[in-house]
Amino acid sequence: MNAQLADKPSAPTAAAILRRAEVARVYEVAQHTALERAPLLSARLGADVWLKREDQQPVFSFKLRGAYNRMAQLDAAERLRGVIAASAGNHAQGVALAASRLKIPAMIVMPVTAPQVKVDAVRRFGGAYAEVVLHGDSYSDAQAEAQRLRDQRDATFVHPFDDLDVIAGQATIALELLDQHQGPLHAVFVPIGGGGLAAGMAAVIKARRPGVRVIGVQASDADAMARAIEAGERVLLDEVGLFADGTAVKQVGTLTFSLCQQYLDEVLRVDTDAICAAIRDIYQDTRSIPEPSGALALAGLKQYVAAHGECAGSLVAVVSGANMNFDRLRFVAERAEVGEQREAVFAVTIPEQRGSFRRFCAALGQHSITEFNYRIGDAQAAHIFVGVQTAKRGEREALAEAFRANDFGVLDLTDDELAKLHLRHMIGGRSPLARDERLYRFDFPERPGALARFLDRMHPDWNISLFHYRNHGADYGRILVGIQVPPSELELLKNFLAGLGYPCVDESGNPAYRLLLCVEA
Structure with a gap:
């Protein structure tokens, strides 16, 4: 700075x-x-x-107010020469509409990062009176270009704020x-x-x-x-x-x-x-x-x-x-749930062995899971990215202690920008440990505790090798599950899925899965 x-x-x-x-x-x-x-x-x-x-x-x-008030003060000669403005979008729309109403030609410089909805609106409000120029990554870049064009054209600069x-x-x-x-x-x-x-x-x-x-x-x-x-x-x-x-x-x-x-x-x-x-x-x-x-x-x-x-x-x-x-x-x-302190985000390490998922769910108590990402990658430990619904910030510490009490490694990622923006979407890939994997999509009624009940009903003899769930606020939750089942037990798997009572789709032959996740592709 x-x-x-x-x-x-x-x-x-x-x-x-x-x-x-x-x-x-x-x-x-x-x-x-x-x-x-x-x-x-x-x-x-x-x-x-x-x-x-x-x-x-x-x-x-609100930007229409200031833009119109400024342009309405121009004399006849200034109106003929036209105006130039720089804006990230909202001032630009105000200048464009004012230009159309007052019949003043306007050139409006916007950063290339301006949302397309704003760029389109400027062109729509200005009609034949507004020309849009995209330049730079921020308002300040656009402002510098607008001032250069103002000097070149002898037009009036309609400043978005300092006027x-x-x-x-x-x-x-x-x-x-x-x-x-x-x-x-x-x-x-x-x-x-x-x-x-x-x-x-x-x-x-x-x-x-x-x-x-x-x-x-x-x-x-x-x-x-x-x-x-x-x-x-x-x-x-x-x-x-x-x-x-x-x-x-x-x-x-x-x-x-x-x-x-x-x-x-x-x-x-x-x-x-x-x-x-x-x-x-x-x-x-x-x-x-x-x-x-x-x-x-x-x-x-x-x-x-x-x-x-x-x-x-x-x-x-x-x-x-x-x-x-x-x-x-x-x-x-x-991001709204985290901003309201209604979601805590953790990376939890649990033993890669039977019963670990159940102990993990027990540690959550009555908290609803908002997100669950897991892909098998290590023979000894499972690394889980999990979002948990909370009522207040203090519950984060209580949850972390509950995980530690079960000898789970825990890292609180609630305030970690990298984890929230990128890493949560990058847990996966091919794994040599995911042999005999079958992939299924499930729909189930979304209500408190529904995910925990779903996990509890999974067959204890088959290993979960992939799991993805995100609460989207809908009536039905959607889960993607990888289950390792020996070929000799596929008929048992079929009966198990029928007994679950949840609509499901076998995605084991999905081309994207075969290309990106399946070790046997």
Whole structure:
């Protein structure tokens, strides 16, 4: 990380931002969005939690407010020359829609890592008025290219955050929120990328209701504002994480830094698992799915409640956007349980001998298994990757002790990024020990303890050489099992499978299995 001194223009006062917000021209295109109570989350946290639904905007993000307000101020000559913008996606959509409504030609530079759903939306909202250029891996790369093109074309650069008209446009969210919630309000949580939303909302809230806390929230791997405030000057991050792509900014703005430094009460950092858990929380209360940056504020709110307990007043989180790539949902679902501390992940080593699986299941007690990966690979020891449903973090230690009490080796992987992201999918391969292996897919009714009961019914004389299970939240669980059965006992196997009563499919001849896993292929 390299420190860089901020240019320190005289930042406007909170009162000045308030005046600009009160006359901002956002409602020519933007909507007043709902402030909705989150009853399920409120009950679980023991707090009065509300969601400011900026995901309901026409571009599914708050960014339309600032982009339109800035472009609406352009004079006739500036409109003819057109505008240039850089964005990871949401600002780009706001500029595109504003360009179409105001009939201003726009060139929009987006990083190549921007979700395809956002790139497609920019082209759709902008129509004939918006040209998309893909450049670089992050917003900062796209910004540098946009500034080069601006100088080349003498166009107006519409900054996504470090511009007074943009900041004032975003600040209109705070005006709406304060009008919608006039009762006791403890804190408002706002996501931070470059800082335009946080700067505008914090200034307006402090001007109108100075007793309300305004708390910024950043992804822990894209925390430029938090570091800047800690250092007392803007800093330039070498790299930023891209999961929360809408807030993946290497350096905050000069104006936004100054305003956030003055008016934010604190900035919290949250990790990927906490963001995934917050996405699920919003879905459960609203049946809508925010993008990762859109759930940042709620992840921070939950962290705040966990640290401070009961609050004297309501808590509001800004749901800033819902431009979620559908392909990301699998990852989000995978990580949400860990983020909510409802899943512990372990690598457990048990003796490779009969009865070990049963002792392992007994050590789990009444905990439901969320994932189970195993492939025979050693004649003496079996290495299992297992996910276990928990109610609170303390249960992780209790489970680990239960494994150790059975003389099982145990490694807690709950906070291990490599294991959660990659290694859980890489347990397998051909094994010379997997002779006479038959492969079956089973479906069974998914209910607490169902997997343990399934394991308990497996024939004690046949060795399990492969096992894969992952709870997907459906009514039926799905298991892949490798069973070592001598050819002379195949008729017994057939009778055993019929007696289990679970639908199953023999996959022993599956080409992919024969190629990748079967030792006799």
